[in-house]
Amino acid sequence: MWLKRTIIGLVTAAMLVPGVSTQAAEGKFNMSYLYFGSTSTYVDSVDRTKNSLHVVSPDFFNLNTDGTLKLTTKLSTSFITEMHKRGVKVVPFLSNHWDRELGRKALQNREQLATQLADAMQKYNLDGVNVDLENLNEADRANYVDLVRLLRAKLPAQKEVSVAVAANPRGFQIGWHGSYDYKKLSDYSDYLMVMAYDENYSGDTTAGPVASDSFVKGSIQYALDQGVPRNKIVLGIPFFGRVWKSDGTMNGAGVSNSRVPELLAKYGGRVVYDAATKSAKATFTVKPTDEVLVIGSTRFTAGTYTLWFENETSIKEKLRLVEKYQLKGTGSWSLTQEADGTWDYYSRWLNGRYFEDTENHWAGNDILAMLDKGWMVGTAPLKFSPEKPLTRAQAAVILVKALGLEEQSAPSAGFRDVPANHWAKRHIDIAKQAGFISGLEYNLFAPEQNVSRQEMASMLARLLKIETQPSVGAPFVDVTDGWSFEAILAMKQEGILSGYEGGYFRPLAGTTRAEMASLMNRIAERLTTLP
Template sequence: MPEMKRWRKFVAILATAGILTIAASSEPQDALAQASSTQGKFNMSYMYFGSPSSYTSQVDKSGQTLDVVAPSYFHVNSDGSLELSDSLLASFIADMHQRGKRVVPFLSNDFDRSLGEKAIDNREALADQIVKAINDNNLDGIQFDIENVDAAYRDKYTELVKIIRGKLSSDKEVSVAVAANPTGTKQGWTGLYDYKALSDVSDYLMVMAYDESYPGDLTPGPVASLPFVEKSIQYAISQAPADKVVLGIPFYGRYWNQNAADNGAGVSAQTLSKLTQMYGGTVRFDTASQSPVASFTIRPTDEPFSINGSNLEPGDYTVWFENEQSLKEKLKLVSKYNLKGTGSWSLNQETADTWDYYGLWADGFYFTDVQQHWAKEAVLAAANRGWMLGTAADRFAPDAALTRAEAATIIVRALGLTGEAASSASFKDVPASHWAWQDIRIAKSSGLIQGISDERFAPDQIITREEMSMLLSRALHLTSQGGSAAAKSFSDVPAGSWSAEAIAAMSSNGLVDGYASGTFRPSASLTRAEMAALLSRAQPLLTK
């Protein structure tokens, strides 16, 4: 493997120097190579609300979290044929492909039973139309979202999906949104979905683990209580492989006003924030369902508030919804059951801070100190590769200085080295009780790193930025003339200093940027966040 060979050459040079250091970027910069979310769990989201011209900005708010976006492009005509939405924009598809994201529209019957039945009965002709639309518009597949059709169509629906899978090339996605089925029923429209058979002919099942309470439901209740969600997952993985199950996550709530007729109507999470603030509402957290509940009163004399073009009527409101606490608990289930990933309904309904934690929690890394950190994406990529872990279950300590012990451990993990280390590979300052004892012994006995003397390793000694620049530039054979850009000049790096050429080489190759003040701070320590960022930046050079 080319990557492994590069790493071995890199580590050999570090061993010769007797100090293990790895370079990292200094601060968040536009040039920072962002890690792809495909290193972790799969994440997709639906696109339904807002103007199609705003779709690109909606996706950009999610950063690197999403792999697939599913816009509402495919609908069913009254005769069961395909209706292509006017919202389809070639520019949006191109924007997504440029960002490394796939565009997989969902086919909807808009919860109309008759339309759903017509589509399934017209499956041969419909399949040809769908395949043509995908290929003509450079789309990346299809997700089926036929709902409210009786279980009598169960086998025919599976056959529709199977036909499409046979007609589309293997690089195109075929997935199916399935109703949550916590009781395992085969009746009603929930019984339409043969989880086992559908998983055999599709890439994954998107379990709609929400709408536990629904429009018209007279009793206020959670959209997706944790017990409901977990039971829905348990049924799904009893029928289909866990790596073909995607957990549906709601970005909305439902509101009730006993004086109104629209009980159970939907409200986005971001709209609810405005409502509670405007009407002095209160929020409590229901521990049984692990869901937040908001309450507020709209008086006849209050300023009106409009949702979907209609003003809310006066009265006492109860709203069950999702917030950071409840969503994090749901996201934890992805790792608990080793699911493929998540799907969310839908973009443009979430609050702005959702993407601060979404990818971390979906991937099983609960680092509260990284949620709004500039190096979040790089930290997540390093954690997903198993190269860097947290200092505790809920902490990564991104701004802590990197030590030699941590660096040795990172290298051992990156190379996948295991086994018993030679007994002679020991240091007096690294006793068997030291957390990195085994990794340091493995690194030493493998010829990857030396101590600062025969008897001392100095595990807690920090690494400076100029040390890492010198060593990494040597490891990758970088020169200031060999990069794609001119080297930056830093006011605190004199031309004649021992590290000047190495820092120039790192700069011209885009691995370091320095600080906004025009300084490099050569003697400053290297932080754990900077280490993670450099691993992302240097990866293209390491894999050439």
Template sequence: MKSKRGWRRLVVALIVVGAMCQVTFMHKDEVVAGAAAAQGKFNMSYLFSGAPSSYLSQVNKSGETLDVVSPSYFHINENGRLNVSDLEASFITEMHKQGKRVVPFLSNDFDRVIGEKAIDGRDALVKELVTSIQANKLDGVQLDIENVGAAYRDKYTDFVRKLREQLPSTMEVSVAVAANPTGETTNWIGLYDYKALAAVSDYLMVMTYDESYPGDPTPGPVASLPFVEKSIQYALSQAPAGKIVLGIPLYGRYWNQDPASNGAGIAAKSVQNLVDQYQGTVRYDAASQSPVATFTIQAADAKATVNGKALSEGTYTVWYENEQSLKAKLKLVGKYQLKGTGSWSLNQEAADTWSYYQLWTDGFYFTDMQKHWAQADVLSAANRGWMLGIAADQFAPDEALTRAEAATIIVRALGLENAGAASAEFKDVPATHWASQNIGIAQQNGLMQGISNDAFAPDHSMTREQMSVLLSRALKLTTPASGGAKKFTDVPAGSWSAEAIAAMSSRGLVDGFDGGTFRPLASLTRAQMAALLSRAQPLLTK
């Protein structure tokens, strides 16, 4: 929810345990859940709640999830010209160090008159925006003009076009557009010509929320799943999926006996606290795929505050978002192959939000990876198409990696899938085996051999020394790096794997255990393999 914004505005190391990392690839029954070639889906979020001095801590809570942060720096004054406020150079510098882009949003604060003035005076406003973006080392701008009538539709598109022409292509020009599940062409929702705007911008941030709004007399969801999905479908009828960003709400709305409070906004992180404090209840509405909280404040109860306002006595109904409802929305990103998500706004989300957000946005619904130490590594491997799950919602991170899986992983990582090799020639790998071709390719390229002339043992676990040898061959690491090889008490100099282990350890790709051991015969897990792939990725993709 956004104060002064009217309705419709909400968007939205690891310690690799001294063992060598492992990963598991596809079993014959493994689900290919949208094998991604790119590095994950795009994620952005707005910065509006809290003082600018808190922006850094807000962003840091999201970990590596965000690509773009959009702070509230740009506003339109009463004359339709640019007003810049709260801009902190140190925050911009730190975001760039973290590899995040800073793209402020330009807001008319839902004021129709100043929005019209801005569009009518777009030539001057474009010049001011370009000057401020470049002077402050920003990465572009998102236009967020709301509550201006459809009569300004063509002028608004021209505004965006002029701005796109004046800024370098390396700088973002994006547009926040109202959700339009019914294809509305009148009133202020008709301001947005999706097709024309998509043609002159980097993407459209579709504000798929505020289905219920401030002043709405009827309690209801902020963003029911049918509302969100219909909004996506309309957007896709007008613009390519790669230019559609799904708006995700991190807030809710509440109703009580006071009409003045109808649809008032509340941060998602506050709802459970209120339910606990006043011994309320939560139910999940199946039709809308939204949680609904109910609690009663008695006259003698201590009064909680929301957005600085003390809650009066009475019974409250709160429609909001939780893990279940957000995951249902995030699934739509993969279903429709959208560019990614935007969220309104940071500092309103529940504490556990970022533990699953990116995992689910990218279409990998691995419930057993949530909060797992290798989550980031598994997501990276899955996004590259190197590793997938054993089911749509299971990755099995702690299962041992098999030799068949290892062959499949390395063939994929090296881009050898289309090498045209015949099926593997081992008695225990028939042509019908799920990994037969990959095992054949690995054998043909000198990466893996059988345990004997006619046996490959596809279901045997991959050991740490076997993976060291396999990866050293794949990476063409024939000798240790100068002065970097570690000596392990359980890896004799004459061992068949000693040279490979030395070559890998000297480059920081594998490590040992306390006491100077390597445990060469220990099995690798799927999670450990994913982590190893993350370490080796710069060499694998050269």
């Protein structure tokens, strides 16, 4: 944790599986620490995470000089109650704030400390403890393990015991890295929160990333090599950066991600994304005539600065590693430090519910909305193929899902080109029975044929039971008559369909997956009211 060291006829195709709801009690594990701010702001800090957290770890536990438990003034029973209402567990962290002698006192009095912590769990209805003793060394290794063993023995099974451990991509066995016996600590704990940050730290004279790609991956691999089960590894994500001044008077001062935009806007910083380290970097110059900005205890006086920090791109890269290595989930240091918008994407990326080819796409929000509803999924892992055309089989599948008919059964529609082993046969049978999709001539369905825009209009108009209103003229310059005229007119009158530049509809053109995602999102509410 950086502060402590600083102190010191269609729908887009859905051929795979339905999506999963991203609620606090579902998906990959996600916890975060609460240190900054006051108890009065803690609830709001958690609420801003948009139901992304399973566990919050506040600053409720400190140590007395003799190593016994000291409750901080931040301990709040009302906060604990509010978190439990939200389904979020409260697991305070126990810290020695980088004080080696204080940490050793705690280990020497570990029997008493463990008993005090167990009593606190019961008295305040807490859900466990996150042990975060830092700056010890290899001499303390066995005692550290024994403290965690005692906690596991004294706490009820449903109470969490977790340990924050130093990132160790180089495999150091001495110094503060050596104080952690990863394997034995994991034997007695629910998980290890690997602090995969501070690669370059406060006081470091070399400017560099807080958590480069190789540093983070190396930290994960070390834990695995030590025999820690994958489902007991929680990847630490930094919500902060560090800044260096070119004259050497500032070396690695911490800056919350939330303050970075303000800092760069004020001094005209230039941001680049370093592909090699998968980290964000900015440089800026404070002129002698500029106002001095103060962030925490850091004053930005005249000079040139280099800032390494975490932005959306770099955090997403880290979140992807949870799925790649099949880890338990993530932890973050710390709430209130995250940049605006972090929780808009965090849970999706943590749980692999995103598409690489829809980032910044015009229909991106519609596509994700359909993914959430389970109506549409990808064409391959992390791929949605937004410009790929729909097929009739895909249309049947999605419409059945959208109408909630997937669990129904139906007699065989009898299409000669939809054999019993066709991937969409059951959905096609249901769609035919429901009457919103039909076959072609000669008892054929043409499941792999692309769906034209006029077919799509006809199918949805039939599904929504939309009728045309009195109108003068054609809906589009290229739709003046024909079998789909009434459906296209009705859909335009309802504001569901729009055309292209010049007033064209292009009725014979194929419907893309992105287009259908947009259409389905527009009619989603209507579908819920259908009889």
